[in-house]
């Protein structure tokens with residue numbers, strides 16, 4: 001009898017374990033679809049590898065009517081876009097390009113999976129940006145800078161001979177959300193990536209990605225000519241150096257005819273660059289641009305530059321780049337981090353946006369959560385991306401949003417682009433946290449259409465990744481949509497920034513004062529807490545960073561009364577007893593913010609636990625356990641920051657919020673061994 005019970009138990013468990021899910025299928029799960037339509041229900045002329053992929057997706061997953069795939073040259077000003085029209089017996093997808101047809105197929109599959117209406121379709125889609133690019137910070141030794149999902153997907157040791165099946169899966173996932181370019185390697189680039197043996201490896205990846213509409217770019221090291229070929233220097237005005245880059249370009253394009261171009265981090269955080277030879281960023285970028293020009297390649301030149309100086313770090317990119325406006329070749333685009341410091345949970349937008357009038361600009365976001373709890377914290381980033389894209393810079397008058405400045409609406413550039421640092425690694429679920437997949441998804445969707453709302457993106461993603469059951473969708477969407485603000489609240493509310501532990505950027509270290517090191521890597525440099533108050537004075541009486549913003553923002557941010565409170569400590573040094581809009585003192589407001597961040601995460605735990613019946617056990621348990629870490633970390637942040645700042649405010653922690661559970665002295669002793677420099 002006992003044995004019988006055991007058999008029954010095993011029997012019952014088998015189906016569940018078969019359905020256990022590891023997240024490897026991302027948002028392309030189609031759990032209830034055994035197969036799609038038969039091949040004779042697809043009408044298409046001609047053959048092409050991209051069309052073949054589109055057909056396969058349809059025969060595997062599409063369960064609706066006949067689909068016609070039609071290339072139509074008349075649609076060419078829609079770029080990679082497409083139209084979808086349906087009649088009672090047929091859906092017609094048209095595009096000027098094969099890749100547009102594949103995108104259209106993913107569109108109807110998304111409609112099917114999210115149970116949206118598929119009758120009487122009359123859809124026209126055109127991407128917001130020409131180049132929708134992921135930046136991988138992957139090193140050639142397989143590690144990833146700021147990567148929290150295991151080692152790199154790219155197996156450089158095995159390439160070009162051994163090919164991981166995940167290369168294709170990766171390309172498919174990107175194509176399904178419209179991502180059409182990738183930078184394979186870290187911006188802190190090893191010169192070796194340009195060696196012939198590495199280019200042969202890169203070629204293999206480019207060949208796999210091509211049918212999915214994806215172009216390969218590489219990060220390059222400015223000193224490559226000297227390091228790789230022993231040239232006397234890497235001075236951009238040296239004829240030998242110029243020739244070296246031209247020869248290298250010709251070699252690359254012989255290997256990879258549709259190579260996208262270079263991403264360059266120069267004269268930043270110790271990387272070599274044109275300034276090593278007294279030249280400018282424009283001299284450096286133009287030399288490379290000239291080399292790639294004959295082949296149609298682009299240069300993405302990063303504006304993330306700052307040096308240990310007396311100048312407010314938030315001002316430095318603007319100061320270096322504005323004088324160079326108009327001096328760049330037309331195949332150069334300046335890649336600008338969304339904020340002027342460094343991917344903080346919330347920053348004011350980077351004042352360089354709009355300040356370059358004659359030079360194309362693009363945004364760099366960070367999908368990998370370097371400053372948002374790695375892959376341990378659930379933080380849905382679409383609201384952050386949207387907040388930045390929708391920010392009005394006033395550069396060309398009211399309505400000059402970052403989206404309009406970069407998508408070609410306000411500035412007619414040769415091409416437009418948007419980028420983000422990827423969070424992808426070799427983990428089975430690709431991104432470490434199941435919900436971090438949503439950030440990859442959200443970036444792709446917004447790069448395609450920046451007017452989508454965060455809510456719509458979350459809604460689609462949840463339905464495709466988990467279930468369309470509203471009892472699950474609604475509460476989980478609420479978690480996602482509030483999650484980024486919760487992280488801001490328990491880490492750095494009211495515009496606080498960069499008070500992270502040094503190096504790894506995981507936990508709190510507001511006491512960090514790296515005397516003898518770089519002041520601009522020290523938390524105390526950023527929060528400026530003292531007996532009077534807290535915050536970085538960027539007004540006229542301080543660093544005057546506000547002057548880099550266009551009117552009326554310079555005045556608005558320069559005045560404590562008109563500065564949005566969620567950035568008040570970004571722009572002002574605010575007295576502890578300053579009265580906030582809700583009537584609370586700054587100190588109290590700060591305490592309640594920290595507390596509300598913690599409370600929210602506790603609510604997320606409760607909500608998630610109730611979701612158990614709607615989710616497979618594997619993903620349920622994984623997310624549940626990550627939420628425990630997130631809650632513990634949130635309490636750690638709150639205690640560390642409040643106990644530390646309390647030494648200056650000398651005020652009690654408001655009595656109606658939870659008491660700290662840590663001693664400040666103990667928290668100061670925590671040293672996480674997570675490596676890295678700044």
Ligand code: BDP
Nearest residue numbers: 145146187188265304342343
């Ligand atoms: C910072 C990272 C560092 C990167 C650098 C960059 O801490 O690892 O190399 O930015 O973007 O966010 O170049």
